[in-house]
Amino acid sequence: MLTESVPLMQAVVPVLPEMGLLLLLILVLMHGVFSPKESRRTVCVITGVGFFTLMVIHLSVGFNFVGDPDFSGSGLGDIVRVDAFAVMFRAMILLAAALTCLMSGESRAINRRVEFYVALIVAALGMCLMVAANDLILVYVALETASVSLYIMAGFQRDSKLSSEAGLKYYLFGAVTSAILLYGLSLIFGFTGETNFSRLGPALSALTANGSEGVFALVVALLLVLVGLGFKVAVVPFHFWTPDVYEGSPTPSVAFISTASKAASFGLLVRFFSIVWPAEMIPYWAGLLAALAAITMTLGNMLALVQKNIKRMLGYSSIAQAGYALIGVVALSDTELGAAAVAFYMAMYVLTNLAAFAVISAVEWNTGSVQIADYAGLSRRSFPLAIVMVVAMLSLGGVPPAAGFFGKFFLFSAAVDAGYTWLAIIGVVNAIIALFYYLTVIKVMFVGKAEDESRYTIRPRLAVVLWVTGVGILLMGTLASPWWRWAVEASQQLTVMLP
Amino acid sequence: MQFPFLTVITFxxxxxxxxxxxxxxxxxxxxxxxxxxxxxxxxxxxxIAAAATFVSLLLGLFVYFGVNQAIGAGDTAQFFFEDGRWAWVPQIGIGYHMGVDGISAPMILLTGLASFTGVLISWRVDDRPREFFAFFLLLVAGVYGVFAALDVFLLFFFYELSIFPMYILIATWGWKVTREYGAMKLTLYILIGSILALVGVIAMYFLAVAAGIENMSFDLADFIRARDAGVYDQVVELPFNLGLATFARLWFPVIFIGFGILAGIFPFHNWSPDGHVAAPTAVSMIHAGVLMKLGAYSALRVGVMLLPEGARVHLPWIVLLALVNVVYGSLIAMVQRDFKYVIGFSSVSHMGLVSMGWATMNVTGMTGAGLQMFSHGVMTALFFATVGMVYDRAHTRDIPSLGGFWHKMPTVALAFIVGGLVSMGMPGLSGFVAEFPIFVGLWQASQTVTLGNGQIASYYALIAILAVVGIIVTAAYILRVVQRVFFGEFDEEKWHGEISDVTTLDKVAMGILAFWLILVGVYPAIMQPMVTHGVEPIARLLGGA
Incomplete structure (x- = not known):
């Protein structure tokens, strides 16, 4: 079957999710224009189901084609390369988008306006291209497509000062760092005359073989690129936007920014560091990233300790989580476990943060508050919400049976395997510090007493999100084998694709 | 395939x-x-809670006597009732493998006793009982899992699994004054130790892989293979250019003390009394009775058993920490006004004897430590049960303001006295059976243990002498509590008839616990041979068999 339809499939499969997203975009726009105002309220469900269907199609097609020796995975004139790694990250992005849609129905800030879903679809489109990019130019275009839409989503609630501030801050920081990134990319292009990843590797190797001048030039380019990507994943010292954006933006926007955007950026980061940079560069970035990881984890956790606002706390927590995931990127330098550990960690992180934000949006819908103190008595007011939050917090803290335990275990294993035992120990100590504030949330929910202990209502749409994420986290945390195998296979393809 | 006893017990x-x-x-x-x-x-x-714990207790009894009989019949296998090995995350060598040996079988029984009686004693919990029992059961399952695990990753999985329910139980149902503080302190202390040990185990795994051990996995048997192949005697570089040391010497203290934190080892014992006092009665029972043994057990299983070369070097100074535990713990217990703190510090003191037993590195002393884990577990569960019963009725644990409770609750007083006698090491009770071999082991060690410079560690004899001071102080504080709380005049006016006798269920619970203390005391052969069988292979590694 494959051989007959190769030309068509060869062209379509690598960009199938993007094509689907474009169709969905048109559908949603038409729906917004032509349908009467009342039925427009269904837009969140339509988009959510659309994303979900796309994810299923993408996965089934992806599993059929990717890994097949007849299928090259290259599309759009080799600027896109689909491998198992891209399939996995695209699935995360689409799932995050789908669940964000279902969550957004509960948000008064979004109020089911069509523009939000348009921005969401475009952002997802950009991210899907990001994780499969095989060309410097596409890297930048995809990154900007995603970012601009995210700026809109962050500042979506125009009547709120905080939200506007978040949007503006995100935009200003983002614009500066992306300019720096672009400069770094242009340096790489200038040195080699190539933009395609497959040809960049050898060209860069030739450059480093030239001696210290070539290496120096590359280190400059590396630092510039790192600024841009570091901003996207919120690595210290490019993390300043995070708490404010998390606090100010509408909750569904934050859910999406903190999961899909982070996953996509890590996908790109891993691909960039494992494919583009030649092995001679490892001494220059491995130590630097290790130091960044240690600082990011520690600072993120320390600052999260004192937060009173749960969204702000999760903002700092997401900085710390980026630090943990960076451990995996560091480990890339020496073991293929590194990429697999990052992939697994991101998958678990996407599910976990979506679960947490689903609970936050439910509480916000019922009380209008995002203060941790207002979670008092949640276990009595809504046991399902409390239990999902417990699972999410345990997962972020790395406690079994939640997925985070395996996530951290794989990361620390990769670090030890790569000879970074000290980094694993810093990670472990940080995990304990972090547990303090995660447990505090749990404590408030179970021990605290609210004056008014009336029951919360949970909309069915949100219940779907709670079930999918809660069960998903527990599944990944107990039956971790299939997910880990997927991550390992994906990371192996990543290295095999090296020309 | 035989019936998967341990899996059913855990699940x-x-x-x-x-x-x-x-x-x-x-x-x-x-x-x-x-x-x-x-x-x-x-x-x-x-x-439901009682039924589940009872089922586990019955199966645990079956496992216990099964192991007992097999060992009595001269079975030389090290592990019994094995379930698995089934692949779990095969790509990184994680499997599901359970089984017990002569050390862990009594621990399974102990967990069963403490959990079942814990449920009986919590019969009257009326604040969200559904959640209370559910979290209690999760805690119990985690504890069973650690004792039954023969895969080191599985051991850690259950170890961490048991921490969170305990946090919730203490923080939500604990003593209102200190529960949040106590729960957080305990959780962070325990996790930091165990998770550092986890990094050590990961390092052990990758070292074995790098050394070319075939089919390496996290299974205990594979670690033993790696150990016997001399992987952990490899020389590695210390961080910060501190020189060279063998892997075992570098990591043994991290793993042993990491787990030792949960066993209350000095100077990391501080969480333990605070945690015990903050916890609700049933959780104190599990916590002091069983959880602290998790630490001592895992320190032996992962630390001493897999890194014997490190144990030989480090245990001779760790024994000093254990001595501090024994003496200092009992002295602090002596000056407490709070009834529950007395018991809390007595646990610190008694768990010191367990570490001391491991540190003797010979069969006698280690057998004593194994017995002490069981004896102290049952005894402390009984203690905390009685403290809980007194507190539930008097609403105070301030020793000077109590008195004469014998008249109102004679069964409780009797149970406390039995526990107290065990604690003092009175012959005919399990405490004597456990502590006597530890002291014999210490004397023995003073002639056999060699230090790094080739000298004989004769100071072990001195440690035995000093540790006896701890036992004497124990007698003092136990008798003081018995006298102040249970004997003396009962002040009818002060208590306004609030003090009533305990329920039948409470009496049944205390009876079950006291029965085992006496049984092991008068008939040590029911436990001692199997513990000896369990520690023998480990002692042989340390040169003490």
């Missing part, structure tokens, strides 16, 4: 917890109109 409480979580909440009902329905629901919660 029965988890299944029951899931059932509880799916049952209707009693707080959904209005206490004014549906009082009867609420009572039925609560009865249901308790019955």
């Amino acid at each position: 029965a409480p988890i299944a029951a917890a899931v059932i509880l979580f799916m049952m209707q909440e009693d707080s959904d009902l209005d206490p004014a109109t549906d009082a009867e329905q609420i009572a039925t629901l609560r009865m249901g919660y308790r019955t």
Whole structure:
């Protein structure tokens, strides 16, 4: 079957999710224009189901084609390369988008306006291209497509000062760092005359073989690129936007920014560091990233300790989580476990943060508050919400049976395997510090007493999100084998694709 | 395939917890109109919890006597009742493998005793009983899992699994004054130790892989293979250019003390009294009775057993920490005004004897430590049960303001006295059976243990002498509590008839615990040979068999 339809499939499969997203975009726009105002309220469900269907199609097609020796995975004139790694990250992005849609129905800030879903679809489109990019130019275009839409989503609630501030801050920081990134990319292009990843590797190797001048030039380019990507994943010292954006933006926007955007950026980061940079560069970035990881984890956790606002706390927590995931990127330098550990960690992180934000949006819908103190008595007011939050917090803290335990275990294993035992120990100590504030949330929910202990209502749409994420986290945390195998296979393809 | 006893023992409480979580909440009902329905629901919660722990206890008894018989019949296998090995995450060598040896079989029994009696004693919990019992069962399952695990990753999985329910139990149902502080302190202390040990185990795994051990996995048997192949005697570089050391010497203290934190080893014992006092009665029982043994057991299983070369170097100074535990713990217990703190510090003191037993590195002393784990577990469970009963009625634990409770609750007083006698190491009770070999082991060690410079560690004899001071002080504080709380005049006016005798269920619970203390005391052969069988292979590694 494959051989007959190769030309068509060869062209379509690598960009199938993007094509689907474009169709969905048109559908949603038409729906917004032509349908009467009342039925427009269904837009969140339509988009959510659309994303979900796309994810299923993408996965089934992806599993059929990717890994097949007849299928090259290259599309759009080799600027896109689909491998198992891209399939996995695209699935995360689409799932995050789908669940964000279902969550957004509960948000008064979004109020089911069509523009939000348009921005969401475009952002997802950009991210899907990001994780499969095989060309410097596409890297930048995809990154900007995603970012601009995210700026809109962050500042979506125009009547709120905080939200506007978040949007503006995100935009200003983002614009500066992306300019720096672009400069770094242009340096790489200038040195080699190539933009395609497959040809960049050898060209860069030739450059480093030239001696210290070539290496120096590359280190400059590396630092510039790192600024841009570091901003996207919120690595210290490019993390300043995070708490404010998390606090100010509408909750569904934050859910999406903190999961899909982070996953996509890590996908790109891993691909960039494992494919583009030649092995001679490892001494220059491995130590630097290790130091960044240690600082990011520690600072993120320390600052999260004192937060009173749960969204702000999760903002700092997401900085710390980026630090943990960076451990995996560091480990890339020496073991293929590194990429697999990052992939697994991101998958678990996407599910976990979506679960947490689903609970936050439910509480916000019922009380209008995002203060941790207002979670008092949640276990009595809504046991399902409390239990999902417990699972999410345990997962972020790395406690079994939640997925985070395996996530951290794989990361620390990769670090030890790569000879970074000290980094694993810093990670472990940080995990304990972090547990303090995660447990505090749990404590408030179970021990605290609210004056008014009336029951919360949970909309069915949100219940779907709670079930999918809660069960998903527990599944990944107990039956971790299939997910880990997927991550390992994906990371192996990543290295095999090296020309 | 034989019936998977250990798996069922471990998962029965988890299944029951899931059932509880799916049952209707009693707080959904209005206490004014549906009082009867609420009572039925609560009865249901308790019955499920009691049934699950009872099933595990019965199967645990079966396992215990099965192991006992096999060892008595001269079976030379090290592990019994094995389930698995089934692949779990095969790509990184994680499997599911359970089994018990002569050390862990009594621990399984101990967990069963403490959990079942814990449920009986918590019969009257009325604040969200559904959640209370569900989390309690999760805690119990985690504890069973650690003792039964023969895969080191599985051991860690259950170890961490048991921490979180304990946090919730203490923080939510604990003593209102210190519960949040105590729960957080305990959780962070325990996790930091165990998770550092986990990094050590990961390092052990990758070192073995790098050394070319075939089919390496996290299974205990594979680590033993790697150990016997001399992988952990490899020389590695110390961080910060501190020189060279063998891997075992570098990591042994991290792993042993990491787990030792949960066994209350000095100077990391501080969480333990605070945690015990903050916890609700049933959780104190599990916590002091069983959880601290998790630490001592895992320190032996992962630390001493897999890194014997490190143990030989480091245990001769760790024994000093254990001595501080024994003496300092008992002295602090002596000056407490709070009844529960007395017991809390007595646990610190008694667990010091366990570490001391491991540190003797010979069969006699280690057998004593194994017995002490069981004896102290049952004894402390009994202690905390009695403290809870007194506190439930008197609403104070201030020793000077109590008195004469013998008159009102004679069974409780009797149970406390039995526990107290065990604690003092009175012959005829399990405490003597356990502590005597430890002291004999210490004397023996003073002639056999060699230090790094080739000298004989004769100071072990001095340690034995000093540790006896701890025992004497123990007698003092136990007798002081017995005298102040249970004997003397009962002040009818002060208590206004609030003090009533305990329920039948409470008496049954105390009876079960006291029975085992006496049984092991008068008939040590029921436990001692199997513990000896369990520690022999480990002692042989340390040169003490």
